[in-house]
Amino acid sequence: MTTAAVLGAGSWGTAFAKVLADAGTDVTIWARREPVAAAIREYGTNPDYLPAVRLPERVTATSDAGKAIAGADLVVLAVPSQTLRGNLADWAGFVEPDATLVSLMKGIELGTTKRMSEVIVETAGVAADRVAVVSGPNLAAEIAAEQPAATVVACTDVGRATQVQRAVTTPYFRPYTNEDMVGCELGGAVKNVIALAYGIATAMRLGDNTKATLITRGLAETARLGVALGADPLTFAGLAGLGDLVATCSSPLSRNRTFGEHLGRGETLEQAQAATRQTAEGVKSCLAIRDLARTHKVDMPITEQVELVCHEGVNPRSALIALMSRETKPE
Ligand SMILES: NC(=O)C1=CN([C@@H]2O[C@H](COP(=O)(O)OP(=O)(O)OC[C@H]3O[C@@H](n4cnc5c(N)ncnc54)[C@H](O)[C@@H]3O)[C@@H](O)[C@H]2O)C=CC1
Ligand SMILES: O=C(CO)COP(=O)(O)O
Structure with a gap:
């Protein structure tokens, strides 16, 4: 027992x-x-x-x-x-x-x-x-x-x-x-950051292509970081990777997505915090994940922009332009 x-x-x-x-x-x-x-x-x-x-x-x-x-x-x-x-x-x-x-x-x-x-x-x-x-x-x-x-x-x-x-x-x-502890833990932590981006996009009334791109490229940067830290890349195709990312991004129940919607409506971090009560882990973790990525020289453009919107007061529209104007490259 x-x-x-x-x-x-x-x-x-x-x-x-x-x-x-x-x-x-x-x-x-x-x-x-x-x-x-x-x-x-x-x-x-x-x-x-x-x-x-x-x-x-x-x-x-x-x-x-x-x-x-x-x-x-x-x-x-x-x-x-x-x-x-x-x-x-x-x-x-x-x-x-x-x-x-x-x-x-x-x-x-x-x-x-x-x-x-x-x-x-x-x-x-x-x-x-x-x-x-x-x-x-x-x-x-x-x-x-x-x-x-x-x-x-x-x-x-x-x-x-x-x-x-x-x-x-x-x-x-x-x-x-x-x-694969590393893969499961990173999948859970980074999806909260991507869900913030998804919430921002939702409030900006961006379309389904944009949202699918955020999920897919969000998973790509999660897996990149994971592999650099020794995770099994297959973990990111599983429940703790893609599964959690899709559930969190698509659900209005998600605190991270909801927090992102507040930011996407132009609210400041303080206004979004005042309007929400429960833990939205991505808001703080985006800083730590960005630092982890920089230490391991991993490119995490969506995480970088979420951190700028959350903590540097960057306008979501400028963040979007920054993401779309990056140098083109192979998938
Ligand atoms: N809510 C969900 O659907 C899911 C949440 N998680 C994760 O579970 C973890 C806990 O989240 P939730 O239960 O959702 O959060 P919550 O916001 O619903 O509750 C947090 C709990 O921690 C307590 N707390 C706050 N500050 C504290 C402190 N300084 N010391 C001790 N306790 C403190 C609060 O009183 C509350 O009981 C988070 O890391 C979250 O990402 C994971 C899967 C699903
Ligand atoms: O982790 C979760 C679902 O798996 C819950 O997500 P939120 O913390 O964004 O509500």
């Missing part, structure tokens, strides 16, 4: 706790705010993030992270990428010696340009093969509504990947295992 702690009671942490419980795993969610933990315990709902979703009885919650983590076989991390290092420093001492740490996060750390699994290894002081990543086309609200979806569980230890796979297999959630 597997038990899990889910650290972070946002949309994905909450929906993922439901998946675990529906697969037969006992789950304790850690919520930063006690009223959220109390509502999950008493009413079986998360009023702030997924108010319409009734959580299974196997799900409970606490605002005491130590209580959630102690005894858990799976420690699932579902906080914003940029807060992970600080959070995990407080939590690492509670993690059981053979527990698997599972990252749900889709971001790259600012300053260090590290992937989330690297931050986990460093901060929790665990071997890299104890860390798994779950990534795929998994919009939280759709999963919580039990709309059929698939995902990837990546881990260099195939046994652990299979254990996590088993712990999250339900009639509506179908996980595949994969050993």
Whole structure:
């Protein structure tokens, strides 16, 4: 019998706790705010993030992270990428010696340009093969509504990947295992940046050819970076690559796409932040991904322009002109 702690009671942490419980795993969610933990315990709902979703009885919650983590076989991390290092420093001492740490996060750390699994290894002081990543086309609200979806569980230890796979297999959630951590994590992080570009294009009323071009060339630059960092190029054709990119770009549920729409309507970063509440990871990660690309001498023109629009106040129309006037080259 597997038990899990889910650290972070946002949309994905909450929906993922439901998946675990529906697969037969006992789950304790850690919520930063006690009223959220109390509502999950008493009413079986998360009023702030997924108010319409009734959580299974196997799900409970606490605002005491130590209580959630102690005894858990799976420690699932579902906080914003940029807060992970600080959070995990407080939590690492509670993690059981053979527990698997599972990252749900889709971001790259600012300053260090590290992937989330690297931050986990460093901060929790665990071997890299104890860390798994779950990534795929998994919009939280759709999963919580039990709309059929698939995902990837990546881990260099195939046994652990299979254990996590088993712990999250339900009639509506179908996980595949994969050993390519780098590819899965980059696919998840970079698609958020491309979804910002897609949202900008949507608000500018650009057509389907433009949007298909953004998806395709966005995937090309993601794969270029991935290959430079040792990923398997085939991963980018899979669920954690193309699958997640298409879901995020095409869905009005995506926070990154929605954030991009605000920018595309001419709002400043501050105005877009004020108008949106949940985590849009691409806004910060675009800086770290741009830095990573420059370090590895990888050309990522869409990411460069998204960063300029987000953080340098560049007008979306100028960004579009810059992309379209680049030197022509073979595909
Ligand atoms: N929502 C979705 O559909 C999906 C999200 N993800 C990824 O999952 C990760 C978590 O995202 P969501 O749950 O969607 O975010 P969210 O914005 O819904 O919730 C974030 C949670 O983190 C908490 N939080 C905020 N600042 C914190 C801090 N300083 N310390 C500790 N906790 C803090 C919030 O209270 C909230 O419970 C992100 O990396 C996201 O990219 C991945 C797949 C699907
Ligand atoms: O990662 C996601 C879907 O797989 C969710 O995307 P957003 O964070 O843009 O909502």
